[in-house]
Amino acid sequence: xxxxxxxxxxxxxxxxxxxxxxxxxxxxxxxxxxxxxxxxxxxxxxxxxxxxxxxxxxxxxxxxxxxxxxxxxxxxxxxxxxxxxxxxxxxxxxxxxxxxxxxxxxxxxxxxxxxxxxxxxxxxxxxxxxxxxxxxxxxxxxxxxxxxxxxxxxxxxxxxxxxxxxxxxxxxxxxxxxxxxxxxxxxxxxxxxxxxxxxxxxxxxxxxxxxxxxxxxxxxxxxxxxxxxxxxxxxxxxxxxxxxxxxxxxxxxxxxxxxxxxxxxxxxxxxxxxxxxxxxxxxxxxxxxxxxxxxxxxxxxxxxxxxxxxxxxxxxxxxxxxxxxxxxxxxxxxxxxxxxxxxxxxxxxxxxxxxxxxxxxxxxxxxxxxxxxxxxxxxxxxxxxxxxxxxxxxxxxxxxxxxxxxxxxxxxxxxxxxxxxxxxxxxxxxxxxxxxxxxxxxxxxxxxxxxxxxxxxxxxxxxxxxxxxxxxxxxxxxxxxxxxxxxxxxxxxxxxxxxxxxxxxxxxxxxxxxxxxxxxxxxxxxxxxxxxxxxxxxxxxxxxxxxxxxxxxxxxxxxxxxxxxxxxxxxxxxxxxxxxxxxxxxxxxxxxxxxxxxxxxxxxxxxxxxxxxxxxxxxxxxxxxxxxxxxxxxxxxxxxxxxxxxxxxxxxxxxxxxxxxxxxxxxxxxxxxxxxxxxxxxxxxxxxxxxxxxxxxxxxxxxxxxxxxxxxxxxxxxxxxxxxxxxxxxxxxxxxxxxxxxxxxxxxxxxxxxxxxxxxxxxx
Amino acid sequence: xxxxxxxxxxxxxxxxxxxxxxxxxxxxxxxxxxxxxxxxxxxxxxxxxxxxxxxxxxxxxxxxxxxxxxxxxxxxxxxxxxxxxxxxxxxxxxxxxxxxxxxxxxxxxxxxxxxxxxxxxxxxxxxxxxxxxxxxxxxxxxxxxxx
Numbered sequence: 001x002x003x004x005x006x007x008x009x010x011x012x013x014x015x016x017x018x019x020x021x022x023x024x025x026x027x028x029x030x031x032x033x034x035x036x037x038x039x040x041x042x043x044x045x046x047x048x049x050x051x052x053x054x055x056x057x058x059x060x061x062x063x064x065x066x067x068x069x070x071x072x073x074x075x076x077x078x079x080x081x082x083x084x085x086x087x088x089x090x091x092x093x094x095x096x097x098x099x100x101x102x103x104x105x106x107x108x109x110x111x112x113x114x115x116x117x118x119x120x121x122x123x124x125x126x127x128x129x130x131x132x133x134x135x136x137x138x139x140x141x142x143x144x145x146x147x148x149x150x151x152x153x154x155x156x157x158x159x160x161x162x163x164x165x166x167x168x169x170x171x172x173x174x175x176x177x178x179x180x181x182x183x184x185x186x187x188x189x190x191x192x193x194x195x196x197x198x199x200x201x202x203x204x205x206x207x208x209x210x211x212x213x214x215x216x217x218x219x220x221x222x223x224x225x226x227x228x229x230x231x232x233x234x235x236x237x238x239x240x241x242x243x244x245x246x247x248x249x250x251x252x253x254x255x256x257x258x259x260x261x262x263x264x265x266x267x268x269x270x271x272x273x274x275x276x277x278x279x280x281x282x283x284x285x286x287x288x289x290x291x292x293x294x295x296x297x298x299x300x301x302x303x304x305x306x307x308x309x310x311x312x313x314x315x316x317x318x319x320x321x322x323x324x325x326x327x328x329x330x331x332x333x334x335x336x337x338x339x340x341x342x343x344x345x346x347x348x349x350x351x352x353x354x355x356x357x358x359x360x361x362x363x364x365x366x367x368x369x370x371x372x373x374x375x376x377x378x379x380x381x382x383x384x385x386x387x388x389x390x391x392x393x394x395x396x397x398x399x400x401x402x403x404x405x406x407x408x409x410x411x412x413x414x415x416x417x418x419x420x421x422x423x424x425x426x427x428x429x430x431x432x433x434x435x436x437x438x439x440x441x442x443x444x445x446x447x448x449x450x451x452x453x454x455x456x457x458x459x460x461x462x463x464x465x466x467x468x469x470x471x472x473x474x475x476x477x478x479x480x481x482x483x484x485x486x487x488x489x490x491x492x493x494x495x496x497x498x499x500x501x502x503x504x505x506x507x508x509x510x511x512x513x514x515x516x517x518x519x520x521x522x523x524x525x526x527x528x529x530x531x532x533x534x535x536x537x538x539x540x541x542x543x544x545x546x547x548x549x550x551x552x553x554x555x556x557x558x559x560x561x562x563x564x565x566x567x568x569x570x571x572x573x574x575x576x577x578x579x580x581x582x583x584x585x586x587x588x589x590x591x592x593x594x595x596x597x598x599x600x601x602x603x604x605x606x607x608x609x610x611x612x613x614x615x616x617x618x619x620x621x622x623x624x625x626x627x628x629x630x631x632x633x634x635x636x637x638x639x640x641x642x643x644x645x646x647x648x649x650x651x652x653x654x655x656x657x658x659x660x661x662x663x664x665x666x667x668x669x670x671x672x673x674x675x676x677x678x679x680x681x682x683x684x685x686x687x688x689x690x691x692x693x694x695x696x697x698x699x700x701x702x703x704x705x706x707x708x709x710x711x712x713x714x715x716x717x718x719x720x721x722x723x724x725x726x727x728x729x730x731x732x733x734x735x736x737x738x739x740x741x742x743x744x745x746x747x748x749x750x751x752x753x754x755x756x757x758x759x760x761x762x763x764x
Numbered sequence: 765x766x767x768x769x770x771x772x773x774x775x776x777x778x779x780x781x782x783x784x785x786x787x788x789x790x791x792x793x794x795x796x797x798x799x800x801x802x803x804x805x806x807x808x809x810x811x812x813x814x815x816x817x818x819x820x821x822x823x824x825x826x827x828x829x830x831x832x833x834x835x836x837x838x839x840x841x842x843x844x845x846x847x848x849x850x851x852x853x854x855x856x857x858x859x860x861x862x863x864x865x866x867x868x869x870x871x872x873x874x875x876x877x878x879x880x881x882x883x884x885x886x887x888x889x890x891x892x893x894x895x896x897x898x899x900x901x902x903x904x905x906x907x908x909x910x911x
Binding site: 220221223224227463466514515516517555556557558559560561563564565566569571575576577579 | 794796797798799800801802805808809810812813814815816817819847849902904
């Protein structure tokens with residue numbers, strides 16, 4: 001019966017997909033009852049499910065969908081108006097269908113629930129017009145009309161329906177169908193045909209359904225191919241055989257393209273989760289007595305399937321949060337001079353290598369007084385300390401676990417598990433959540449997530465003989481302690497090793513110790529600290545050596561390894577396996593994250609009180625004649641010393657090979673207006689063999705800023721800001737008592753290379 | 765009815781798994797250890813780009829670890845529907861055809877934990893072939909609870 005199983009599986013997959021669409025359509029229809037196109041869509045979906053399940057002998061499903069179809073046909077004829085109760089019951093019908101489908105999927109049976117109640121309710125809506133049961137139509141009469149329909153469908157060249165026609169064709173065969181009490185008013189059937197014909201072709205004709213496992217396997221193979229390619233290309237590099245070299249180059253290019261193409265196959269538009277939201281919002285707003293309109297922008301934004309899976313829950317939570325806590329009830333809104341209906345706006349777009357999803361509501365915003373009162377009550381901050389907290393600091397309390405400002409706990413939100421889980425989930429996949437709120441106006445959550453989880457940029461470190469990969473998203477900075485300094489830097493605070501980093505105490509975790517590796521007793525010279533961000537807490541990871549930064553393909557670990565502090569593994573260029581560190585779990589295991597949390601917040605807050613107001617981190621650069629410049633730390637990728645001999649010229653640009661890419665260099669001295677003349681006469685001190693380069697991110701692309709000297713990284717409150725006086729400068733500020741010019745990177749790049757932003761980003 | 769068994773050695777034990785369950789046999793293969801994992805997990809192996817967990821049967825049968833100068837272990841990759849798993853054994857033997865009639869309950873001489881890992885034994889002419897219970901071998905949690 002393999003063939004039958006396949007048909008059932010296909011039926012399930014198709015129906016589940018259709019049901020999601022149906023949710024959305026019904027909500028749309030409620031707002032705009034005259035939309036015939038949407039109506040046709042709904043009718044068609046119910047009709048298809050009914051038709052197929054009759055053939056597959058799912059009696060309950062058929063009877064439930066049947067009354068639904070009859071009700072819909074009545075609505076369509078206009079003998080009945082679509083009232084909210086009817087919509088609710090229709091939605092309940094969809095839920096019932098979903099439950100039955102889930103049962104079929106799990107057990108192969110429909111389950112015992114007969115849904116008599118629901119059927120009764122659905123029937124009652126259409127009461128009085130014509131009998132719903134109708135005259136049982138002998139199934140023998142069905143095939144001709146169906147056959148006709150499928151014939152017409154084919155001529156309309158819409159494969160989606162062709163497929164349906166194909167599936168229905170065997171209906172003549174099973175005698176089972178006749179035994180099934182399947183009353184079907186003929187009118188409904190004809191209506192459906194008519195509606196089907198009226199519909200426009202879908203994108204089904206250019207797409208096919210593929211099992212995700214097939215894609216995963218494909219992805220795996222391509223990953224392997226990439227590794228083999230790397231080995232081959234490396235090997236061939238020294239060869240004089242021109243045929244070999246050229247074919248290896250060809251292979252190189254094709255492999256790159258293949259990898260990209262396979263990656264694309266795993267992409268899904270974000271609408272695949274968003275389409276559940278209108279229904280979800282409707283249910284919520286009914287429950288809370290609110291009026292909410294949902295608007296969505298950028299539904300077509302593509303994301304890797306695994307990322308979509310990972311953020312689905314968080315996104316639903318943010319929507320729930322907005323409807324429950326954000327948007328006020330209609331009366332309050334009216335009093336505050338707002339329209340009675342609140343707007344929930346979802347936006348998604350690409351930004352560099354990441355996707356940004358915004359959840360915006362025009363509700364009451366965050367009530368800072370209440371948050372603060374709550375935080376004081378929960379002991380997160382003392383009353384005295386709370387005096388000097390910034391707006392942002394107060395708002396971020398809502399991300400702490402066990403925190404809820406809802407005055408009463410509802411069954412939807414406000415159970416104290418919420419935003420902290422959202423943030424943890426998003427950070428786990430290397431993303432971040434930001435919050436913006438205007439009191440009385442709006443609240444916006446900005447979720448930034450990577451495009452894919454399959455390929456991650458990591459930092460490779462060594463712990464004894466183990467190679468461990470740390471996701472770059474968690475790495476804040478790297479610190480190298482020399483012998484002389486290390487004695488001073490690492491301190492012991494009640495048995496916890498800490499490092500004093502720019503005035504803050506950074507708890508340290510020794511990787512060897514955490515992994516239970518026997519420590520080499522001989523004293524090593526110096527130490528390497530990787531500063532990591534896990535949860536809302538930073539900690540330093542002491543490792544034996546910092547090796548390299550790489551783009552790697554993530555492979556899952558088996559179920560036997562579910563307890564280790566590793567998120568996966570990868571295969572390096574030499575075939576060796578490296579484990580990928582789960583920073584969050586390591587922090588938990590080492591006790592620097594959860595246990596210290598309440599405590600750490602207090603210390604963080606008190607530190608923040610001392611140095612309150614917003615601080616900005618800057619990388620300070622010295623110009624040739626002791627001129628002070630600074631770049632915002634956010635934009636800086638890495639600081640490098642590049643040997644002068646590595647710098648090459650391409651056209652009128654200076655470039656350097658940097659990892660897998662070609663990094664364009666911008667010489668600050670030659671670029672900034674007033675410096676031009678001087679620069680020609682006095683270039684960088686020629687005696688040094690290397691030049692300091694600040695690798696920056698400018699609008700999602702990397703450039704190298706050649707500077708005279710990298711002085712320091714500071715965290716300063718920017719006092720006395722004023723606008724810049726020349727091109728390429730964003731403004732001036734006093735940093736460490738010196739007037740410092742802050743660079744506008746985009747403008748600097750434009751000065752050096754006006755066409756930079758017009759050129760296509762070349763893929764590596 | 766006769767069945768084919770792939771045989772192998774772990775310490776003094778002569779063990780077998782039905783041939784159909786084995787995907788391939790690897791010799792001289794690199795195993796990457798996983799710190800903090802269950803001690804029975806010898807590490808991970810890279811099989812043409814797939815990362816597979818390797819469970820050491822020596823640890824599972826509570827035998828002492830291999831010496832440094834012992835011959836490198838052999839890895840049996842099992843054919844799994846969901847996730848590939850592998851076993852680390854001392855060395856592999858022949859594929860034997862055995863008759864169901866000579867199947868017996870596990871011998872009493874086995875220690876209790878080891879007994880759980882054995883489905884039964886085939887009495888052969890010169891030796892006793894122990895049939896491995898694969899599901900129990902990979903049930904590491906249960907083993908932990910007992911210890």
